Amino acid sequence: MASPMRSLLTDPSRYVQSFRLFLTNSTEHQCMREFMEGQLPAVIASIGNGKSTINILSVGGGAGEIDLLILSKVQARYPGVTISNDVIEPSADQIFKYKERVAETSNLENVKFTWHEETAYEYESRMNAEKKPKKWDFIHMIQMLYYVKDVPATIRYFHSLLEAQGKLLIILVSGTSGWEMLWKKYGSSFPLDDLCLYVSSADIKRILDSTGLKYQLHELPSHMDITSCFIEGNKDGELLLDFLTETCEFSKTAPPELKRQVMEELRKPECSEERDGKVLFNNNLSVIVIEP
Numbered sequence: 001m002a003s004p005m006r007s008l009l010t011d012p013s014r015y016v017q018s019f020r021l022f023l024t025n026s027t028e029h030q031c032m033r034e035f036m037e038g039q040l041p042a043v044i045a046s047i048g049n050g051k052s053t054i055n056i057l058s059v060g061g062g063a064g065e066i067d068l069l070i071l072s073k074v075q076a077r078y079p080g081v082t083i084s085n086d087v088i089e090p091s092a093d094q095i096f097k098y099k100e101r102v103a104e105t106s107n108l109e110n111v112k113f114t115w116h117e118e119t120a121y122e123y124e125s126r127m128n129a130e131k132k133p134k135k136w137d138f139i140h141m142i143q144m145l146y147y148v149k150d151v152p153a154t155i156r157y158f159h160s161l162l163e164a165q166g167k168l169l170i171i172l173v174s175g176t177s178g179w180e181m182l183w184k185k186y187g188s189s190f191p192l193d194d195l196c197l198y199v200s201s202a203d204i205k206r207i208l209d210s211t212g213l214k215y216q217l218h219e220l221p222s223h224m225d226i227t228s229c230f231i232e233g234n235k236d237g238e239l240l241l242d243f244l245t246e247t248c249e250f251s252k253t254a255p256p257e258l259k260r261q262v263m264e265e266l267r268k269p270e271c272s273e274e275r276d277g278k279v280l281f282n283n284n285l286s287v288i289v290i291e292p
Helices: 012-027 028-038 065-077 092-102 118-130 151-159 178-190 201-211 235-245 256-267
Strands: 053-059 084-088 112-118 136-142 162-173 214-222 221-226 271-274 276-283 284-288
Touching: 012 028, 012 092, 012 221, 012 235, 012 271, 028 065, 028 284, 053 065, 053 235, 065 084, 065 136, 084 235, 092 112, 151 201, 151 235, 162 201, 178 256, 178 276, 201 214, 201 284, 235 256, 256 271, 256 276
Parallel strands: 053 084, 053 136, 084 112, 136 162
Antiparallel strands: 162 284, 214 284, 221 276, 271 276
8 A cells, every 4th residue: 555645845835834833943043043153253264365255155045044144254254355155945935035035134235146946966967067166165054965865975076166275064953863863763654755864963974984074063952842743733733743754744644653653752852851841852953064
């Protein structure tokens, strides 16, 4: 019998809806902002030395919330220097939101934006065909490595595009997060297709150690309120469950036994903590900064 479960990524509008709800219910962007405010200035301190233009590549830039914060830090470090900011983002909806955000933001006079509505792999293929790969002073890949087919090859490729004093910054879920526990246990039961794979900072660390690349690792504590997932029929809860399992309509399509086990797992201390009557899922992130 064919499983009625299908990947959340087969329904792009529901994916974006569940992703935005995830951002609302979690400290995801808050903890990234704290990192950008506190630690990013040191990371980018020498990326633009002696340059008249700083080239930044955002891989999976989404709706631009974090991108614009990064740009403000680069502007603060290199006042008045022209910045060329290219964005690779496959979702037309997210690019539209990104452009709206840019239009509403002041002080971007010296930033030139270029959007590429394509995946990281499509970008790589296009650049290879054009045979003139552009080099970048700063490349960031924030929460997007789950959506590439070959993680080591993707890191290798974008790392090869760094200028001599450039940096590659990766943010993804930590090996200590609830995601790691949930997916290592049940990932094989979810309908991943080849659209999404589960990787955490633990995997990236192994990849980098085996290639001998130099990097720094920062851990960012974060959580997501998943209390609504335990209220039968709650629309937000259903969307968050979809996001947690990368499954479209998980509550309605998952076999009852799998659903029962996942709901049980989500309450375990390895995944979540209960505080003030709320269930808070461990959404810890890792930031990995790779040297050229």
